Amino acid sequence: VNGPSPSLRDELMAAIPNLRAFAMSLCGNTARADDLVQETLVRAWSKLQSFEEGTNLKAWLFTILRNLFFSEHRKRRREVEDADGHLSAQLAVHPEQLGHMDMLDFRVALLQLPTDQREALILVGAEGFSYEEAAVISGCAVGTIKSRVNRARVRLTDLLGLQSVDDYGPDHTSEAIVAQGASARPK
Amino acid sequence: MLDQAIQKHLGRKLQATYNDLVSQPVPDKFRQLLDELERQEKKQ
Numbered sequence: 001v002n003g004p005s006p007s008l009r010d011e012l013m014a015a016i017p018n019l020r021a022f023a024m025s026l027c028g029n030t031a032r033a034d035d036l037v038q039e040t041l042v043r044a045w046s047k048l049q050s051f052e053e054g055t056n057l058k059a060w061l062f063t064i065l066r067n068l069f070f071s072e073h074r075k076r077r078r079e080v081e082d083a084d085g086h087l088s089a090q091l092a093v094h095p096e097q098l099g100h101m102d103m104l105d106f107r108v109a110l111l112q113l114p115t116d117q118r119e120a121l122i123l124v125g126a127e128g129f130s131y132e133e134a135a136v137i138s139g140c141a142v143g144t145i146k147s148r149v150n151r152a153r154v155r156l157t158d159l160l161g162l163q164s165v166d167d168y169g170p171d172h173t174s175e176a177i178v179a180q181g182a183s184a185r186p187k
Numbered sequence: 188m189l190d191q192a193i194q195k196h197l198g199r200k201l202q203a204t205y206n207d208l209v210s211q212p213v214p215d216k217f218r219q220l221l222d223e224l225e226r227q228e229k230k231q
Contacts, residue, residue, distance in 0.1 A: 009221055016217050021208035038220060045224045106200045125198055126205035153197055162193050 008048065008057075012041060015061050018127065022062060025122045026069050028111045040065040059129065063137045066119060073115065109159040113152050120148035121156075 019040060023033035043064050044051075051060055110118060116138075123134040124145065131149075135142045156162075 009225060013218065013221060016213050017209045017211070020211065020213065021205055024208050025205065034214065034216075037217065041217065041220060042224070045221075106204050110201075110204065121201065122205065125201045153194060156197055157193055162196070 008053075011057050012044065012061075015058050016041075018058065019061055019065055022122060022127065023065060023069070025110070025126070026066065026115065026119060027073075036065055036069055039068055043068070056133070059133055059137055062123070062127075062129075063139075066137060067139075070115075106160065109156055112159055113155055117148045117152035117155065120145050121152040124149050 016037065019037045020033055023036040023040075024030060027033055027036065040061060044061055047064075051057065110121075113121070119138060120134060123129045123137060124131060129137065131142050131145050134145045138145065
């Protein structure tokens, strides 16, 4: 049997923090995110033969995870629509309740974005995939990714009430966090 | 087009928020899962 080489197993292991962060960003729920990651790992393991070594393992894993998420998401949405005749609000928090800018508010604002926009923004803005890579992962055109990212930014600006210079002036605390996070982030 | 400063600010916030998620400790069940998958494969 051609099992995955030890290095591939380690690579799967190393990808887990990013897969969890991506899953949590998509569904906004830790338990569901962990289920998604678990399912992704099982799927990836059974399909490792179809993975071409030397290509981007992380992108491949992200593709599996988002496909699992969106097929479940569509199913759930249909169920909700069938039951209620309309979509339930994704979050119980309204934009008016968003207070001043801090990390929690940003997270709440992020979860208010339509899922496809949030996905595009995370892939490009947080994970650092190129527009081309993000398009392959999401199975859509590069232009679609670009427009989703752009719409996400506009919507976030709106949700966070960013207008004046004071609102987005130098923020040394978050810069320190970015620097710290970047070094802790497995590549 | 969005103001460049706003875009930069959003980028930083996004990365800080996301890196916060990435740096959360990984539950041990994932390592156990990979161990189990490996074990099953060796049995075959």
